[in-house]
Amino acid sequence: MRARGHRAGRAARKRRQKQEGVVQSVSLCHQPQYVKLMKFLHQRGFTSTPLQPANFIDTGRGLQALKTIKPGQLIISLPESCLLTTSTVLHSYLGPYIKSWKPRLSPLLALCVFLVCERHRGEASDWFPYIDVLPTSYTCPAYFTDGVMAVLPTGVQRRAAEQREAVRQIHSLNQNFFRSLQPILSQPVDEVLTYEALRWAWCSVNTRSVFMSHPSNDFLFGQNDYALAPFLDLLNHRPDVQVKASFNDATRCYEIRSVSGTLRHQQAFINYCCHDSQRLMQEYGFVAPNNPNSVVYVDTDLLCDVVRGDSSLHQKIKFLRENDFLHNLTLSSEGPGWRLMTAVRLLSLPQALYLQWKAVLLGQVVCDAREEWSVQTVKTLCQRLRQDTHTALDKISHLLRLCDLSVREQLHVVKSLRQEERCILGSCLEALEGTSRQPDELLSCQPDVDAVS
Numbered sequence: 001m002r003a004r005g006h007r008a009g010r011a012a013r014k015r016r017q018k019q020e021g022v023v024q025s026v027s028l029c030h031q032p033q034y035v036k037l038m039k040f041l042h043q044r045g046f047t048s049t050p051l052q053p054a055n056f057i058d059t060g061r062g063l064q065a066l067k068t069i070k071p072g073q074l075i076i077s078l079p080e081s082c083l084l085t086t087s088t089v090l091h092s093y094l095g096p097y098i099k100s101w102k103p104r105l106s107p108l109l110a111l112c113v114f115l116v117c118e119r120h121r122g123e124a125s126d127w128f129p130y131i132d133v134l135p136t137s138y139t140c141p142a143y144f145t146d147g148v149m150a151v152l153p154t155g156v157q158r159r160a161a162e163q164r165e166a167v168r169q170i171h172s173l174n175q176n177f178f179r180s181l182q183p184i185l186s187q188p189v190d191e192v193l194t195y196e197a198l199r200w201a202w203c204s205v206n207t208r209s210v211f212m213s214h215p216s217n218d219f220l221f222g223q224n225d226y227a228l229a230p231f232l233d234l235l236n237h238r239p240d241v242q243v244k245a246s247f248n249d250a251t252r253c254y255e256i257r258s259v260s261g262t263l264r265h266q267q268a269f270i271n272y273c274c275h276d277s278q279r280l281m282q283e284y285g286f287v288a289p290n291n292p293n294s295v296v297y298v299d300t301d302l303l304c305d306v307v308r309g310d311s312s313l314h315q316k317i318k319f320l321r322e323n324d325f326l327h328n329l330t331l332s333s334e335g336p337g338w339r340l341m342t343a344v345r346l347l348s349l350p351q352a353l354y355l356q357w358k359a360v361l362l363g364q365v366v367c368d369a370r371e372e373w374s375v376q377t378v379k380t381l382c383q384r385l386r387q388d389t390h391t392a393l394d395k396i397s398h399l400l401r402l403c404d405l406s407v408r409e410q411l412h413v414v415k416s417l418r419q420e421e422r423c424i425l426g427s428c429l430e431a432l433e434g435t436s437r438q439p440d441e442l443l444s445c446q447p448d449v450d451a452v453s
Helices: 010-019 032-043 086-090 095-099 107-124 154-173 175-180 195-208 277-284 300-306 313-322 338-348 351-361 368-400 405-433 439-445
Strands: 025-027 051-056 060-065 074-079 243-248 253-258 267-270 330-332
Touching: 051 267, 060 267, 086 095, 086 107, 107 195, 154 175, 154 195, 154 277, 195 277, 243 267, 277 405, 300 313, 300 338, 300 368, 313 338, 313 351, 330 338, 330 368, 330 405, 338 351, 338 368, 368 405
Parallel strands: none
Antiparallel strands: 025 051, 051 060, 074 253, 243 253
16 A cells, blocks of 8 residues: 655645646636537537637636647637628618618628627627627727826827727717617617727727628628637637638638647637737737737837937938838837837938938948947937836836726736836847947037937
């Protein structure tokens, strides 16, 4: 008879699981709402899949492999009848109202209104099993409070404000259409198609839909390539994962095929595309850890402020704008991006060398002295951005102590973005340190600059 071994405690088990790379998860497939979802999908022709809904300690809700998935294996094949598209909407009770409305609605608005109306119908809705598992709120900018907006990076703050305003405009500009739907609603339209309800629907479509082209029709106007895909949309994003995803015209199913495979009990992922973290936060409401595509963007206003003593700055900025050189100016962990360095090299030139400006944009090298000035300028940009990041993180820490749960979730997303920026900028400065000389060595080669801050 073998002696009973010492029973490890919870802390020891957690350490062992972390060392072995085990991701802790809890199956969700026995919860009533997921049972109803799977029954709903099976009734529409969805067959078995090697995945099950689960809650993961690191990413939250996702899909877990029930068995090892081999490279190239089909992991989800969702029939067309399970997809919620504009065709679904046009063939529903909303169809006559949309088809007769002028001017024509956008496909996005049609889907949003359908989601709101179906949620309003509750369990009477055919799509209730799907709507019941959708998030009740989101952590993308359309939901951000003013306090959260204030701790975003400058460029992200501007785009976030544009997203929030776009949703408000969609709601305010379509009030007449909303009122036309009163006959199919059991409550006053103003209580159903509220701004908050439309925002929820807009974020549901924007964050969860897959790309699927649809034939044009005479009833809708604009981009029509949205499809909401129940169950499939539980797949989370990871930057280093490769999958093949598309609608198969032969099988009439939306299919996901793994490229690299997934081990049993591990989370299966999808790749939303090579987005940096700012784009992921803006479009999907999360920040992916260890994202190799992430960069920090340099805003034009900051660039101008750093070299504000240059008497020919206005002319140079105008020249850069005319040549489409004022966007995608980035800093990465490896150092400044090519576009940023090229723009700064042009800023290093005196106005007397105007004839060389175009050549620099095309890749012509500048003298060593001007190259050193450019490196110092980028270093200053990096330091300014890092200070802004530190300030924002301090404000976020303060806000987290005072806010409620919904705002806390938003702040945690922004905090992840800012922490990533801090790491990128720190690594970038290290890369720049090895290439820079002391400022005193550069005084004789600066452009028309009285002071560089």
